[in-house]
Amino acid sequence: MRGWLIIAGVCAGLAGCASVPRDQAADLAKSGAEASDLAAKEVRDLSGRLDRQEELMAFTNTWETCIELADPNQCEPADQSDANAQEVGKLIRAINLRADALTALADAYRALEQEAQYDAAGAMEAVVGRLTTSVNAYADILQPGSGALISAPLGSAISQGAGLLAGDRQRIRLRNGSARIRDAVVLLRRSLGAEVRLFNALSGSFADQEGAAVEALYNAGLISRSPLLQPMAADLGVTLVPDAEQILASNPSARGATLAFLRGQANDRVRLQAARYDAILNTLAKLETAHTDFETVGAADIADLNRAIAEITALIPAPKEAAR
Numbered sequence: 001m002r003g004w005l006i007i008a009g010v011c012a013g014l015a016g017c018a019s020v021p022r023d024q025a026a027d028l029a030k031s032g033a034e035a036s037d038l039a040a041k042e043v044r045d046l047s048g049r050l051d052r053q054e055e056l057m058a059f060t061n062t063w064e065t066c067i068e069l070a071d072p073n074q075c076e077p078a079d080q081s082d083a084n085a086q087e088v089g090k091l092i093r094a095i096n097l098r099a100d101a102l103t104a105l106a107d108a109y110r111a112l113e114q115e116a117q118y119d120a121a122g123a124m125e126a127v128v129g130r131l132t133t134s135v136n137a138y139a140d141i142l143q144p145g146s147g148a149l150i151s152a153p154l155g156s157a158i159s160q161g162a163g164l165l166a167g168d169r170q171r172i173r174l175r176n177g178s179a180r181i182r183d184a185v186v187l188l189r190r191s192l193g194a195e196v197r198l199f200n201a202l203s204g205s206f207a208d209q210e211g212a213a214v215e216a217l218y219n220a221g222l223i224s225r226s227p228l229l230q231p232m233a234a235d236l237g238v239t240l241v242p243d244a245e246q247i248l249a250s251n252p253s254a255r256g257a258t259l260a261f262l263r264g265q266a267n268d269r270v271r272l273q274a275a276r277y278d279a280i281l282n283t284l285a286k287l288e289t290a291h292t293d294f295e296t297v298g299a300a301d302i303a304d305l306n307r308a309i310a311e312i313t314a315l316i317p318a319p320k321e322a323a324r
Contacts, residue, residue, distance in 0.1 A: 021294070111177075229244070
């Protein structure tokens, strides 16, 4: 009897089981999968850039140490500080775990869409289990002990109502699936907030490190100077003079301004990453609201969610930027 009461409550939450909200579930699933795929793409770009930090720091530290030596033959490779390496390593591991969680989230949304369109009973069981595991792992690396999602069968309420019509069963599966995905979205958003705090604590050093590495290459005479200014010249619609390289080699003011431009580029990348974080956090919040609305009234504000997705799209790096 209690199982029937549970099912009755579920039906009451979705307009009294009058109709199966397939289209609404499919729309939510499509937008959720798109948001997850976009956020996962951003993660891979960020992880790749951070993974270079240790090698950049090792090069720069070695250069700065060795140029001060009276005997250059005594130059030895310098390493990144243990404390810094641990924090950067933790951030990189967290970012990669977030990529796994977002990939699992996208798969869960695609399974929800399949359930809505084709009444594919059981389509979500495996993917929601993987989503639970991956989101818990991401949460635990940032805030140990915070991973609290529980992997329970989606059809536990349905199994207690053998006499339910097929439409009622599907309706309950859609609602249960939405609730499980929503729980994952909530924990993912909270964990991303912790990742943002860790990134912010290190972001200043990332910008400094990128600029210092180019500066060391520049001062060592290992790279041409004028190509560094080509992006600025192109943006302004002007062309560098043919002897720009010679001018930079002999003019301290021009060299200093070039290095300042490079530092500005590095700072812009940090600010862009902060904007991406904000856009993803906002979209996860919109997803949570959309799921809640779907579970209570059988519909969600997809237009509002899609506006948030458009903001992420505008901030994702183009292929040329991602390759830099």
